[in-house]
Amino acid sequence: MDDLACAFKERRATIGVVGLGYVGLPLALAALRAGFSVIGFDVNPERVARIGRGEPVIAHLDGEAMRAALATGRFSATGDMARLAEPDAILICVPTPLTRQREPDLSYVRATAADIARTLRRGQLVVLESTTWPGTTTEVLKPILEATGLRSGQDVFLAFSPEREDPGNAVHTLAGTPKVVGGDGDAARDLAVLLYGQIVARTVPVSSTATAEAVKLTENIFRAVNIALVNELKVVYDAMGIDVWEVIEAAATKPFGFMPFQPGPGLGGHCIPIDPFYLTWKAREFDVATRFVELAGEVNRAMPHYVVDRLALALDRRRGRTLHGAEILMVGIAYKRNVDDMRESPALKLTELLEARGARVAFHDPLIPEIPPTRAFPHLTGRRSVALTRGALEACDAALIVTDHDGIDYGAIVAHAPLVADTRNACARAGFTGATIFKC
Structure with a gap:
């Protein structure tokens, strides 16, 4: 020693x-x-x-x-x-x-x-x-x-x-x-x-080592539960015609007792979608229920389904068509902004759900030229990013913003896509508004 x-x-x-x-x-x-x-x-x-x-x-x-x-x-x-x-x-x-x-x-x-x-x-x-x-x-x-x-x-x-x-x-x-x-x-x-x-x-x-292991799980469970909370609030406030991002931005001005978390199309990355379930599994050994953790998991796993339903609604109301046969251009497929990491990205589940309903999905991601092999979605391996051109935007039925990378031209998306479904509030944060933008 x-x-x-x-x-x-x-x-x-x-x-x-x-x-x-x-x-x-x-x-x-x-x-x-x-x-x-x-x-x-x-x-x-x-x-x-x-x-x-x-x-x-x-x-x-x-x-x-x-x-x-x-x-x-x-x-x-x-x-x-x-x-x-x-x-x-x-x-x-x-x-x-x-x-x-x-x-x-x-x-x-x-x-x-x-x-x-x-x-x-x-x-x-x-x-x-x-x-x-x-x-x-x-x-x-x-x-x-x-x-x-x-x-x-x-x-x-x-x-x-x-x-x-x-x-x-x-x-x-x-x-x-x-x-x-x-x-x-x-x-x-x-x-x-x-x-x-x-x-x-x-x-x-x-x-002890067990305490250190519990620290890490606690950190990620805290994030998973709070993300689930704002995702659920997004669903509720959408039904009321209230912009959840405006609510969070205003609430964050309180200097104490509030920590802002952002809603999205689902959880991604290796930690937050996975780590909480290590505790729920171990807790069964002690005959203890982890209700908050499991409920958060249910809410977060449901978000891709919610996004697809909202996109279908937007296409019906604003374009007069269904998802079946629609051309969807997915913008950003990494699990988070400004990284080239696809682990557990909600974009993978969204692609699967959209194609199951008959849509044709292409994607653009400046950091991910090709979808790498994944355990859960091997059939998507090898698909390549397309250029974010005016022609590609005008040809799609909807641009679905999944990951809000800084290097993406949101002005071009708003100007040329017939419908923009924004799951990250990226267009508003970039200063763009318009009747074609649909937050989901």
């Missing part, structure tokens, strides 16, 4: 990051900037090769910083899991999705744990960052590692520190965001705090 602590303090330790996606790659670069040597591990050979060539794999990341890191010789990417013996600390940043039955899928965590166990040596710190249910670190990860004969807290050290990455957020960076840390014992917690203390501005130690 003392040797490892000195290596962290002096920043001469080697850090291994498993999973070079939207969480792992920014973390690897932050560790490099702090002065550590970093080995990145990923099972996707194409991603490893692109990173090794210094090519951008995530749009909002500083590609120049990655190329500079490669040039120092302190950073490398590999798919060779046998090299997991080399790092002094291994940070696990792999996906934790849901199954089609909405139950936790820890296959990536278990596979990574098995890879680590094959080369595990005394004096290594292993930290899980992937969001999961309280108890995963000690109930799933620990037994796999201890099957090697090495003991947590004596030979190796085990901790949990939830990722707090917000892709595309230039204000709250990884290094500037406090890092919650829980350990399997005081020694592991202190070592993890010491490591992250070199990388981020502030660490927040908690009493």
Whole structure:
């Protein structure tokens, strides 16, 4: 432990990051900037090769910083899991999705744990960052590692520190965001705090790995419930002829007791649509109901259906036609503004629902030239973005704004599309109004 602590303090330790996606790659670069040597591990050979060539794999990341890191010789990417013996600390940043039955899928965590166990040596710190249910670190990860004969807290050290990455957020960076840390014992917690203390501005130690796991779920459940609330208010206020965005903007002027959340066409991203159900699943073990969480999930999952119904209504009233045979141009398909991330994007469900009702759907997204493979919508893989031209806008029956990227010409959409269905209030925020705009 003392040797490892000195290596962290002096920043001469080697850090291994498993999973070079939207969480792992920014973390690897932050560790490099702090002065550590970093080995990145990923099972996707194409991603490893692109990173090794210094090519951008995530749009909002500083590609120049990655190329500079490669040039120092302190950073490398590999798919060779046998090299997991080399790092002094291994940070696990792999996906934790849901199954089609909405139950936790820890296959990536278990596979990574098995890879680590094959080369595990005394004096290594292993930290899980992937969001999961309280108890995963000690109930799933620990037994796999201890099957090697090495003991947590004596030979190796085990901790949990939830990722707090917000892709595309230039204000709250990884290094500037406090890092919650829980350990399997005081020694592991202190070592993890010491490591992250070199990388981020502030660490927040908690009493256990389960507490740290619960912190992450609580953060995302808070967001999921409040987004569900404003989505439900949108439905109610629409029926009353009230603009929910105007209501929220006015309510946000109250300097206390109110936090604005924005409605939308449904939840997206890897966290908010998924993480709350890790708690509902675990809560069943204790015979406890999670009614708020499950109700929020129902409301948010219903939003794509609501948007399609509103679009159908708008086409009927303003264009005198049905969805069947209609040409829909979907504007923006990323799960959030200004990122190239399609994970759990409501655009995928919207496309499926629209096409099930006979519409023909094309899309434009300046950050996503092609729909990548997804677990739930494999039939949409490979579809390509079309140019947002005057001709494309005039040829469609409706432009459906799903993701409000900054780089989109909303003036052209309002000027040339015969109907604009805006799920993000993007046109109004850009200063455009008109009879063709229908908020939904």
